[in-house]
Each structure stands twice: as structure tokens, then as C-alpha cells.
Amino acid sequence: MDPVRLWSGIGARLLIPVVPALVMATPAFSAPFTVDPPGLADTAEPGSVLVWPKFVQGTVAVDAGTPGAATEDKTTIELGAVCPANEVNAIGGCLIPDNTPVRVRLHWVCPGATVGASPNICQETDFDVVVTLNGKATFNPSQNVGTGDNTVVPSAPCPQGYLIGWAVSNSEVPIAFNGLIGDSVQRNTATDLQSESALAIQADPTLASFAPVTVGPAPGGLGYTLIFDGNPGDYAMVTGQFEGDVRYTDDINPPFNDGSLILLTLDVASNLTNDQTEVALDFYNEKEVLTSTAADFICYAQYQLTAIDPNLDVENQGTRKGIVVSGQAIDADTGTPRTLLGFFQDTEGPAAGVVNQTRSYAIRPSNNSKPVATRFVAF
Numbered sequence: 001m002d003p004v005r006l007w008s009g010i011g012a013r014l015l016i017p018v019v020p021a022l023v024m025a026t027p028a029f030s031a032p033f034t035v036d037p038p039g040l041a042d043t044a045e046p047g048s049v050l051v052w053p054k055f056v057q058g059t060v061a062v063d064a065g066t067p068g069a070a071t072e073d074k075t076t077i078e079l080g081a082v083c084p085a086n087e088v089n090a091i092g093g094c095l096i097p098d099n100t101p102v103r104v105r106l107h108w109v110c111p112g113a114t115v116g117a118s119p120n121i122c123q124e125t126d127f128d129v130v131v132t133l134n135g136k137a138t139f140n141p142s143q144n145v146g147t148g149d150n151t152v153v154p155s156a157p158c159p160q161g162y163l164i165g166w167a168v169s170n171s172e173v174p175i176a177f178n179g180l181i182g183d184s185v186q187r188n189t190a191t192d193l194q195s196e197s198a199l200a201i202q203a204d205p206t207l208a209s210f211a212p213v214t215v216g217p218a219p220g221g222l223g224y225t226l227i228f229d230g231n232p233g234d235y236a237m238v239t240g241q242f243e244g245d246v247r248y249t250d251d252i253n254p255p256f257n258d259g260s261l262i263l264l265t266l267d268v269a270s271n272l273t274n275d276q277t278e279v280a281l282d283f284y285n286e287k288e289v290l291t292s293t294a295a296d297f298i299c300y301a302q303y304q305l306t307a308i309d310p311n312l313d314v315e316n317q318g319t320r321k322g323i324v325v326s327g328q329a330i331d332a333d334t335g336t337p338r339t340l341l342g343f344f345q346d347t348e349g350p351a352a353g354v355v356n357q358t359r360s361y362a363i364r365p366s367n368n369s370k371p372v373a374t375r376f377v378a379f
Contacts, residue, residue: 036369037369037370038230039231039236039371040230040236040237040238040239040369040371041200041201041202041235041237041238041371042200042202043199043200043201043238044200045085045178045200045202046082046084046180046200046202047178047180047200047202047203048166048167048174048177048178048180048201048203048213049165049180049202049203049226050079050104050164050165050180050181050182050198050199050200050201051162051163051198051199051201051264051266051341052077052162052163052164052182052183052184052196052198052199053162053196053198053262053264053341053342053343054162054184054186054262054302054343054345055075055077055108055141055156055160055161055163055184056074056141056159056160057075057141057142057155057156057159058073058142058159059071059072059073059074059142059144059147060072060187060189060190061190062190063190064190071146071147072187073140073142073147073149073187074140074142074187075140075141075186075187076138076139076140076149076184077138077139077140077141077163077184078136078137078183079129079131079136079138079139080131080135080136080137080180080181080182081131081132081133081134081135081177081179081181082179082181083095083096083133083134083179084096084177084178084179085178086178086205086208086209087179087209094133096133096209097133098132099133099135100132100133101130101132102131102132102133102167102177102179102180103128103129103130103167103169103170103172104128104130104131104165104166104167104180105126105127105128105165105166105167105168105172105174105378106126106127106128106129106153106163106164107125107126107163107164107165107378108124108125108126108141108154108156108157108158108161108163109122109161109162109164109264109268110122110123110156110157110158110299110300111158111160111297111298111300112274112276112297112298113158118273119273120273120276121271121274122269122270122271122272122274122298123157123158123270123271124157124270124271125154125155125156125157126270126378127153127154128168128172129165133179136150137150137151138150138151139152139153140153141156141163142155142156143155160302161299161300162264162300163184164266164376165180165182167180169210173212174213174215174224175209175210175211175212176203176204176207176208176209176211176212176213177203177209177210178202178203179209180200181198181200183195183196183197183198184198186360186362189357189358189359191358191359192347192358192359192360194360194361196343196362197364199238199341201228201235201236201238202235203235204231204232204233204234204236206232213226213233213234213235214227218377218378218379219272219377220379222379223270223377224378225375225376225377225378226376226378228266228339228373228374228375228376230371237339237372237374238266238339238341238372239339239340239368239369239370239371239372240328240329240338240339240340240370240372241326241327241329241340241367241368241370242324242325242326242340242341242365242366242367243323243324243325243326243366243367243368244323244324244343244344244363244364244365244366245321245323245324246259246261246283246305246321246322246324246346247320247321247322247344247346248285248312248317248319248320248321249304249305249306249312250313250314250320251353252314252352253314254350255349256348256349256350256356256357257346257347257348257349258304258305258306258347258353258357259304259345259347260302260303260304260305260344261295261302261305261308261342261344261345262300262301262302262342262344262345263277263279263295263297263300263302263303263340263341263342264299264300264301264341264342265277265297265299265338265339265340265341265374266339266341266374266376267331267339267376268299268376268377269377270376270377270378270379271379272377272379274298274299275298275331275332275333275334276296276297276298276331276332276333277296277297277298277299277332277340278294278295278329278330278331278332279294279296279326279327279328279329279330280292280293280294280326280327281293281294281295281308281324281325282325282326282327283305283309283317283323283324284322284323284325285317285318285319285322286319286320286321286322287318287319289317289318291309291312291317293309293312296332302345304354324365326340328340328372329372337372338372339372343363343364343365344362344363344365345360345361345362346360346361346362346363347359347360348360
């Protein structure tokens with residue numbers, strides 16, 4: 001018999017029972033792609049809503065005593081508009097004409113404070129900025145002029161907080177325009193430079209650009225409520241949990257450093273009384289040793305790690321770096337889930353103590369991709 005034919009016959013018979021086994025085994029070796037749940041925002045893509053996680057008022061003197069000496073904002077906010085993905089034609093051009101204006105309603109959001117006799121008020125100041133397609137607006141929270149910004153806006157009503165903005169029509173109705181981008185440049189000291197990208201939240205992708213987005217009523221009948229629930233006609237959702245890298249505070253060994261967590265929520269009733277947000281926090285050192293603690297805040301907070309728990313330093317942790325894993329943020333009064341955003345910031349310097357820190361960096365955490373529906377009262 002022809003050896004080739006013999007081998008073919010034997011091979012065919014040998015493979016008969018093997019092929020089904022391979023087919024049955026395939027799922028174990030080809031895990032499906034991780035797909036975000038429906039309605040979850042992609043915070044790295046352009047959106048109809050932007051959240052800048054931190055602003056700080058004031059200025060710093062940069063390169064004093066040199067030809068490059070200048071006065072710069074501690075925070076410069078940058079806002080731009082690009083072509084939304086649903087407006088790109090088959091050859092990569094944009095269906096929206098250049099120089100088309102896009103109006104953005106913005107709110108400086110403050111940490112909770114007592115205003116008059118009312119506690120837990122999250123003060124806000126709102127204003128509009130108009131950008132054009134592929135244009136950019138820059139501004140700051142202190143009404144500083146002469147610092148290179150091209151737009152003057154009202155001052156924030158507090159020294160530090162976060163900024164949120166969303167596309168609106170000329171009649172101030174929230175609209176879908178999934179083309180907003182932004183970032184902030186932070187100068188914590190005269191020798192420091194740090195930046196964070198704004199977090200983007202998309203409107204329902206089936207909405208046409210410039211179409212109205214559904215909003216709800218606001219208490220007292222003034223303003224409106226932005227709806228982040230991922231439903232048709234509404235905005236997408238963000239999550240209520242994070243995990244990420246941290247560096248533990250070290251006031252003993254150079255380079256000296258102090259780490260902070262910046263925490264914020266979209267569960268906000270602006271200029272009204274707000275419930276406290278609580279979140280459990282598990283910190284691990286490089287050897288997986290756990291320090292379990294928690295933090296609470298009203299609308300926004302920046303906490304030094306050792307203010308959250310005095311054990312969150314190198315001396316107690318035994319390692320320089322580690323990981324933080326949060327639980328689901330909740331409303332302290334009702335126990336219902338809340339949104340949670342933020343980042344880790346580390347500062348370094350030539351001597352121990354926050355006042356001696358001269359440079360910094362920021363780390364954006366990951367999340368569990370579990371969306372949390374909420375409403376932001378714009379009042």
C-alpha cells in the first residue's frame with residue numbers, strides 16, 4: 001500500500017476521537033474579551049461631560065531671578081472640543097464644520113462646609129465657556145490675569161475642589177456632544193509641574209450631536225438634575241470603587257515624601273445640604289500585609305495617607321510602596337451605593353513635612369467596571 005495513503009488512513013482514524021476533545025477544550029484556552037457593562041462611561045474617550053478631579057487657587061513664582069521668571073496659576077484648566085466619533089465620515093473627515101462653537105456649562109464644586117446655620121453645604125459657582133471645534137479654552141479658579149490663560153471665568157468659592165462641565169445649547173439645555181476633552185496642569189510649588197486628564201462621561205451614543213439630553217427637576221424648581229444612569233437619552237454611568245498604586249509617607253528616609261488620596265463623588269446637590277460619602281479602604285504593602293481602614297467626605301476631599309490612618313507610612317508598613325483597594329462607596333445615611341472618582345498624589349522634597357515638598361506626581365487608579373447610577377443636581 002502507498003505509505004502516504006496508509007498514513008492518511010491511520011491519521012484520519014487517530015484524529016477522529018481527538019478533534020472533538022480539542023473542540024470541547026477550546027473554551028478553557030480562549031477566555032472572552034472583558035466587555036464593559038452597558039451604560040458604563042469610557043472616561044478616556046471624549047465625552048459630553050468632563051470632570052477635572054482637582055483644582056487649587058493661587059499662583060506661584062516660577063524661575064524667580066532668571067530671564068524665564070513668570071507668575072503662573074497653581075491650576076490651569078484646559079478645555080477642548082474635537083469631532084465626535086459619530087460625526088466622522090468614511091474618509092476620516094468631520095461632518096461638523098470647523099469653527100463650530102460648543103458651549104460648556106461648568107461648576108466649581110467645593111467640599112462640604114457649614115454655610116450660615118446649614119451644615120454639609122457643597123458650594124458651587126457655575127459659568128459658561130464657549131470653545132470651537134478643534135479649539136481650546138484655558139482658565140483658572142482664581143480669576144488670575146496675565147498668566148497666559150485665554151479665558152477669564154468667575155473665581156471658585158473655595159480654595160480647592162473639583163470642576164465638572166457639560167455641553168449645553170445656546171438656550172442652556174444640556175446636549176449630547178461626545179467630543180469634549182480636557183486636562184489640568186498643577187503647580188503645587190515653584191519647582192513642581194503635574195497634570196491630570198479630565199474624566200469624560202458620554203451621552204447616549206444613539207443621540208445625534210447637539211440633541212437634548214434628558215434631565216430631571218431640581219429642588220425648588222431652579223436648575224436641573226443631570227441623570228447618569230446609562231438609559232436611552234441620558235448620560236452614561238461611572239463606578240463607585242477603585243484600586244491602585246500608592247507610595248507610603250516617609251519622613252525618615254530620603255527622598256522624603258507625603259502621599260495623598262483625592263476623593264470625589266458625583267452624588268452632589270450643589271449649594272444644598274449633602275449626605276456624607278463613606279468608603280472602606282484596604283492598604284497592602286509590598287509583602288501583601290493588610291492595613292484596613294476607611295475614609296469619609298462630603299462631595300470632595302484630599303487626605304494625606306497618615307491622616308486617614310497613622311500607620312500608612314514607611315515606618316509602619318515596612319515597604320515604600322503598596323496598593324489601595326476601596327470598597328463600594330456608600331451614602332452614610334442610607335447605605336445606598338455612590339459614585340467614587342479620584343486619584344493618588346505623591347509629593348517629594350529635600351526635608352520631611354508637607355511644607356518642604358517640591359515636586360509631585362499623580363496616579364490614576366483602576367476600577368471594578370461596575371456602574372453606579374446617580375444624579376447631579378445643578379442648582
